[in-house]
Amino acid sequence: MFELIAILLLLLVCGINIGYALGISALLYVLLSSDMSVLTVAQRLTVGADNLIMVALPFFLLAGELMNASGITQRLIRFALAIIGRVRGGLSFVVVITNMIMAAVSGAAVASGAAIGSVMIPSMKKEGYSEGFAGAVNAVAATIGPVIPPSIGFIIYASVSNSSIGKLFIAGTVPGLILGALVLLFCWIISVRRKYPGGEPRSVVEISLSLKEAVWALAMPVIIIGGILSGIVTATEAGVIAVVYGIFVGVFIYRTLSVRSILDCCIMTVKQSARIMIIIAGASVFGWIISRQVDPLILVSFFTGITTSPTGFIFLITAVILLLGTVMEGGSIMVILTPLLLPILESFGIDLIYFGVIFQLAIMVGLLTPPVGILLFVISGASGVSVKKILKDLPAFYLVLILVLVATILVPDLSLWLGSVGNIS
Numbered sequence: 001m002f003e004l005i006a007i008l009l010l011l012l013v014c015g016i017n018i019g020y021a022l023g024i025s026a027l028l029y030v031l032l033s034s035d036m037s038v039l040t041v042a043q044r045l046t047v048g049a050d051n052l053i054m055v056a057l058p059f060f061l062l063a064g065e066l067m068n069a070s071g072i073t074q075r076l077i078r079f080a081l082a083i084i085g086r087v088r089g090g091l092s093f094v095v096v097i098t099n100m101i102m103a104a105v106s107g108a109a110v111a112s113g114a115a116i117g118s119v120m121i122p123s124m125k126k127e128g129y130s131e132g133f134a135g136a137v138n139a140v141a142a143t144i145g146p147v148i149p150p151s152i153g154f155i156i157y158a159s160v161s162n163s164s165i166g167k168l169f170i171a172g173t174v175p176g177l178i179l180g181a182l183v184l185l186f187c188w189i190i191s192v193r194r195k196y197p198g199g200e201p202r203s204v205v206e207i208s209l210s211l212k213e214a215v216w217a218l219a220m221p222v223i224i225i226g227g228i229l230s231g232i233v234t235a236t237e238a239g240v241i242a243v244v245y246g247i248f249v250g251v252f253i254y255r256t257l258s259v260r261s262i263l264d265c266c267i268m269t270v271k272q273s274a275r276i277m278i279i280i281a282g283a284s285v286f287g288w289i290i291s292r293q294v295d296p297l298i299l300v301s302f303f304t305g306i307t308t309s310p311t312g313f314i315f316l317i318t319a320v321i322l323l324l325g326t327v328m329e330g331g332s333i334m335v336i337l338t339p340l341l342l343p344i345l346e347s348f349g350i351d352l353i354y355f356g357v358i359f360q361l362a363i364m365v366g367l368l369t370p371p372v373g374i375l376l377f378v379i380s381g382a383s384g385v386s387v388k389k390i391l392k393d394l395p396a397f398y399l400v401l402i403l404v405l406v407a408t409i410l411v412p413d414l415s416l417w418l419g420s421v422g423n424i425s
Helices: 003-015 016-032 039-050 052-069 072-084 092-102 107-128 131-142 150-160 164-169 175-195 205-232 236-252 260-294 296-306 309-323 331-349 354-364 374-383 387-392 395-410 411-418
Strands: none
Touching: 003 016, 003 260, 003 354, 016 039, 016 260, 016 331, 016 411, 039 072, 039 260, 052 072, 052 107, 052 150, 052 236, 052 260, 072 107, 072 205, 072 236, 072 411, 092 107, 092 131, 092 175, 092 205, 092 411, 107 131, 107 374, 131 175, 131 374, 131 387, 131 395, 150 164, 150 260, 150 331, 150 411, 164 175, 164 236, 164 354, 164 411, 175 354, 175 395, 175 411, 205 236, 260 331, 296 309, 296 331, 309 354, 309 395, 331 354, 354 395, 354 411, 374 387, 395 411
């Protein structure tokens, strides 16, 4: 097993993409250090990618692409600007609110960060906000997306753990809203201390006009979440509805989508889906080899020897996830770790839905943690603000993420209560 990990680290140091590095390291390990057939690698790659649950993935990615291409993002920003009024630090509020609304459509942090950051960071700099703060707010606001339903991370976790996507989606709602509220609070505190400007006052007419333009966009999250919570549709069906709705609004209501732009969205979705699926397939064979080398009973005995408390175990494994998040992509961590953790979670009696939300929150910290910290580089690339400046203003927001993570661990009902009142499959 140590040879397998060493090969992976060497490939990553050489700059090879994480998905390919996982697959190649597994293949080399099979060839050089095991008696398994090479065909096993091909079979496990196929098994890792061949999961019915993953059908939902491209639909939500496409819904997000259609949202950006049809101009929904700009309409949401205008609406958020209108309702913020003269609140100090108003533009940072707009960033957070817009990200939360977009989160309820695509659930992809990178897409939200790039789309909103490229528009809002220049505006914030122009109004007198520091570059670092503008970049940090956009980065942390983008992490809300994969927690609020629908979430690409939850789809990946469900595919590995055989959990309900619908229940995971709904379980992330309350922690996601709390995260958004705390980010808003910290934005206001920092803005008051630094004397950042407030928003421009808006007339009732202007607010009404912005609401009229944004109402179609605001209805999309209601349809998705309401459909899943009521049990009328499954998560995958909700993704299909989101795509159809996005095309309808873009073509017939906003009249901004053409056949060519829809085709471009489809091409981009195929590329994004393929990138994710390559990582999942590579991580699947990598994790399968590790699970063969490590006896689950030994792992159970090891962790129960450290702590007999389910909460203590969750804190312990969360620390491991946070550490891995500094050097690995979140989807890979989920696919590799989840099969190893399932027997341990069962021995402690830990609910898989509850743990899935904790897992996703911990991975969100990794999106903002160097040296990998992919959101840092996405925001930097979209805005021209250096990663160094963004990191300088991130500590307060790291605290927000950790507070929500700890609260979710200590209070299981934060993630489980809403699902208990709905009819979710």
